[in-house]
Amino acid sequence: MKILEVKNLNIEINGNRILEDLNFDVNKSEVLAIIGPNGAGKTVLLKTLIGLVPYKGTISWQRGIKTGYVPQRMDIETDVPLTVKEFFHLRGISATDKKIAEVLEFVQLEPKILKKGFGEISIGQRQRVLVAWAVLSTPDVLLFDEPTADIDIAGQESIYKMLYHLQKNLGLTIILVSHDLNVVYRHAATVLCINRKNLCFGSPKDVLSTEQLMALYGGEKAFFQHNHKT
Amino acid sequence: MQDIILPLIVAAFVAASASLLGSFAILKRMALVGDALSHVALPGMALAILFKFDPFIGAISFLVFTVCGIWIIEYRSSLSLETIVGVFFTASLAIGALIMPEHDLIEALFGNITDLTIQESLASILLSAILIAAILSIYKKLTLNMVSQEIAQSIGINNKRLEFIFLLSFALAVALGIRFVGALLMGSLVIIPAASAKNIARSLTAFMAGSVFFGVIAAVFGIYFSHTYSLSPGPVFILISSLIFLSTLIMRQFRKL
Numbered sequence: 001m002k003i004l005e006v007k008n009l010n011i012e013i014n015g016n017r018i019l020e021d022l023n024f025d026v027n028k029s030e031v032l033a034i035i036g037p038n039g040a041g042k043t044v045l046l047k048t049l050i051g052l053v054p055y056k057g058t059i060s061w062q063r064g065i066k067t068g069y070v071p072q073r074m075d076i077e078t079d080v081p082l083t084v085k086e087f088f089h090l091r092g093i094s095a096t097d098k099k100i101a102e103v104l105e106f107v108q109l110e111p112k113i114l115k116k117g118f119g120e121i122s123i124g125q126r127q128r129v130l131v132a133w134a135v136l137s138t139p140d141v142l143l144f145d146e147p148t149a150d151i152d153i154a155g156q157e158s159i160y161k162m163l164y165h166l167q168k169n170l171g172l173t174i175i176l177v178s179h180d181l182n183v184v185y186r187h188a189a190t191v192l193c194i195n196r197k198n199l200c201f202g203s204p205k206d207v208l209s210t211e212q213l214m215a216l217y218g219g220e221k222a223f224f225q226h227n228h229k230t
Numbered sequence: 231m232q233d234i235i236l237p238l239i240v241a242a243f244v245a246a247s248a249s250l251l252g253s254f255a256i257l258k259r260m261a262l263v264g265d266a267l268s269h270v271a272l273p274g275m276a277l278a279i280l281f282k283f284d285p286f287i288g289a290i291s292f293l294v295f296t297v298c299g300i301w302i303i304e305y306r307s308s309l310s311l312e313t314i315v316g317v318f319f320t321a322s323l324a325i326g327a328l329i330m331p332e333h334d335l336i337e338a339l340f341g342n343i344t345d346l347t348i349q350e351s352l353a354s355i356l357l358s359a360i361l362i363a364a365i366l367s368i369y370k371k372l373t374l375n376m377v378s379q380e381i382a383q384s385i386g387i388n389n390k391r392l393e394f395i396f397l398l399s400f401a402l403a404v405a406l407g408i409r410f411v412g413a414l415l416m417g418s419l420v421i422i423p424a425a426s427a428k429n430i431a432r433s434l435t436a437f438m439a440g441s442v443f444f445g446v447i448a449a450v451f452g453i454y455f456s457h458t459y460s461l462s463p464g465p466v467f468i469l470i471s472s473l474i475f476l477s478t479l480i481m482r483q484f485r486k487l
Binding site: 051052074091 | 373377378381383428432433436
């Protein structure tokens, strides 16, 4: 069953073409991984899907679908006067103590983290807190923007384990941005490769050929050149 | 003693609302907006004095107009807000200083809350209470907006509208506080209590409560000392606030050790 259908999606920001003619769809309870080089428009795509960015084309979610969103990075001072518990309570009345304890268990965090400051926990912990926050109101779809620069490999690995654990147990549909091709091969039902344009879409085994990856990341050059386009 | 009870209550309410608002101004890193707004209030007050209507009305109408301007600039144009603030708002302070009758100027720049009539005092108390209630009703949304605009929007919060309401509250707080501390010191009424609370608070509740507590303490002692030693209450308030800030800063350093 299709939960999301995207047709002829075009995004322009300040006159710059960010994404051109994207077409893809997502089925219920599946994992879609979005891959592409830096500046390919992955984060913009996620933000567009939840209505944060104006676009041309069609984005149609199945009726009554609730989404949860985990942003890539946050600009938070380490001494921000806000505890993790208070951060959960910002969600409103759905954040009961029982419910908070439940979602903390989902993301495998100890209850004692609630007393810590939101700015003083590690980035990996904050990612988990944000995922827990997003699933607090039992969404159908979780959109997860991977923090690549700020988290070590082991930390990323354990966040993915947790995500798939969530997908299995809650039947969540997950749309995630990922840099890790291993993760994509192992866990994603479908993969969408973009570099402004739609370069491939399908199951990882079918579409991720060596030539495709060369085209996406610019072949061996990718190891030397790191294009930071906006 | 009796003649300072009403000013004491007014000052406590005005300081409570300003410092509660200030805690969010600090979180949103908008500390200087208070300064800028108070400068804009000055020509409004000057016109009111010249044409003999209530200075509060003059101040608030100029402020609301400016707040709409700030909001539009932030969302509709690529101009830097800081440049606009730096140029036009100090210019309006200059205009205000030129057209203000000279004997009213000092009072407008440094405030004098003991001059308020009973009606004005009651109106100040009422408006401060409304302001406090308004901020408390949106504080969760404001905090979320500060933590991440994207997350806020993803759960259906209208950030633009929220920021507009916040700026309007800011305008009201400035219009209320300007009679107390004056146009030059208004920014400090909003910022210092909140900055002091941030030095020692780790939770949002402690931060908000601490900010209001420091603001009220400084206001009450400010009025009391200025009355006892015949000084201008605004500067005395700011000095007491600054002392509180210094002590919280020292406490913060000790806690870090």
